[in-house]
Amino acid sequence: VVGGVGGILSQRRKAFGVAKLCATYAANLSIVTGCYC
Secondary structure (H helix, E strand, O other): OHHHHHHHHHHHHHHHHHHHHHHHHHHHHHHHHHHHO
């Protein structure tokens, strides 16, 4: 049970990291676009 929960948490953490990366990338892109335009 503990292993299963740990696996779910690690998967969720990985997905959260990807979402965070995408959000950061989108924010940086909008800032750069705003500066150039």
